[in-house]
Amino acid sequence: MFPKAKDAAIDFEALRKAMALRKETLAAKGVPPVAEDAMVAASHGKGDSPGQAAHRIKPRSAKSHGGSQAVPGVQEARLSHH
16 A cells, blocks of 8 residues: 555555445446546547647748848847947
8 A cells, every 4th residue: 555545544445345345336237437538539530639630731831920021230239238
């Protein structure tokens, strides 16, 4: 067991029994479906995936940060202060 679990107020015998019962129930009845299974089944294999979306998205052009045009005197002023 984990060191902190030993000090916790947990009835490990009751936990073991509950887990064993749950295991038997799942073995007998099977694991219940989750919501994601229903969603995937409803899409009939035509669902979107991140990989498919990445191929559809066109790359954006580089954004201008306002420094692309030369301002007279600015570059010279920066160089003279160094």
